[in-house]
Amino acid sequence: MVGDPLTLLPPEIVLRILDFTPVSGLASLLATSKAWYAFIEDRHQDAIYSAKTTHPEGAHDFDFLKNTNSFAKFFKDTSSWKDLCKRQTLLPRNWNRECPQTKESVVQVGNDPVWRFRPDFKRRIFVSTSQAGGLNVTSMDTGELLWRLPSTLVTDAPGVRPYAHLEYEDGTAVFDREGDAVEVWRHNDEKPWDQRGEFVSVAVLPHDCQTRGFQLSFKTLCVVSTQGEGFVYDFSVTPPRLSIHLEIENDAVGHLDQDQEAVMYSMGTRGYHIYNKASGKFIGAIQPRKCEALYHLRHPSSPTATSYSDARHGPTQRIFPPLHPSNTRLKSIKLESGPLPSSFNDEHAPLAEDEWGAGMLCEGIMAGVSRHGRVFICSDWRKYLEAGDGKAGASVVECESDGTSFDLGGWLSVKGHRVMFEIQDRVYVLALDDEGRMQDPESITKGNYSLRTSSAPQLAVPVSFMGLYDDCIMHTYTTLGWRHQTSALAAQHGAQQHDGPSRIFPTKAIRIISFAPDLEDDEKPELWQPETEMSSSERAGNGLLQLVGMLDGVPDSDDGDGDEEEEGEEDDFVDMMLGSSS
Known part of the structure; x- marks a missing residue:
């Protein structure tokens, strides 16, 4: 008869074995006997469960959790290593499901459509630029406008141009201005929390060539020109200083990204060129046209669960915590081997002729998107360049596309x-496997899914920002908005007054899809929890948004009281939102 390992082995050996035991195995051991329960839960809980968590080396408390990019504050009030283990188990499990349960928040920022935005989880704010100009700082928890810079269309004072690109990192915002210069502003962290949101000007970085794009991360700003020049600025000092001026090929398309050591420029049909940020030396070219490992995703159909009739129209009544749990918000999609079948790819240009736009680097993984609906994924771009054959660790996923959503470069x-x-x-x-490679289509262990970019087909325009974070995804979302009266703060900073009768209008908002699961099994479903009390006018407005969204077509913005000039302006705005690909 085999004896109990607890009585046969020293505790040190048992603990070492448990280091390699999955969490599900620990749960089984807890039910085995009182002795095992006491060994795991009473005597060695911290040692056992800390080994099952992801945390910085040498961490003895949970201060590092303050740096998580969590919209739902999922790791707040973590009380023990076992508690952290539970949270770090449940969250990935939900991400990996075929149909994850999610909650949703939609934030309308003023009365103008959002262009670019960035979340700041540390300060709990959204920083965004607008299609109409201006820069807005909005509370991530309430949707309240905290601070803004006006549009250059309404003021001669310092302002932000329409469709300004925005980069952001830990309190530093960078946006472009007319004349190939970029402005640098930093958050005023000296003010108390309830007065947060104000930014102060730090520097203006001019260029004597036509700049096309810029990207901020790792305390480094990289700028690219169409005229064969690149610029790298050191943002660890104030004001930022130019650390290197690169010579690159002409006609960069404007998309770029970087990691700790390298900067990558998108070159259209020539793929992606990578340079060392410190020396300016050319490292190599990633050329998706040489890839031979092909996969495809078919555009999802629209069953009832994901039809537009189920979409939420307009901003959510409450921003935080997110509401409306659902496991049908995301549509499961199937990854298949081989190129997209010919019946679906009539619009496709050959891979060798495709034009490549946005690209990103993340922990060795490189990904890029093309005009004709292809996504290039490389599990280790350094090994790819070392191999030199254009195939190592590389895959291309083909999707149905006519190229119309690529005008921004993807x-x-x-x-x-x-x-x-x-x-x-x-x-x-x-989802990729744990090595950053494509999953085997015959044995998918992590779910792949999709969601719509608008609440109605008439409103669909390309997204102008999207991001993956620890417990959520965010993207610009075209929907119906409810025109608010201009707040005193916005009016003070140059916003145009809209104090007449409220109107429904199409706009671009910020959408947050939260993957944070409920931690308590016996918690009431969020659907039945009381929501913030609304005034009668707010209830009427919310109901009207949903009613209009159920009808075919886009609402007529005329309320019968405006003059002809105002009606014409509103029609132009609708045309811009529905017909523009900017």
């Missing part, structure tokens, strides 16, 4: 062995 995000991208009015989330 958009994507890479994090946690997932790639998020937009193809033909849908956001796709494609």
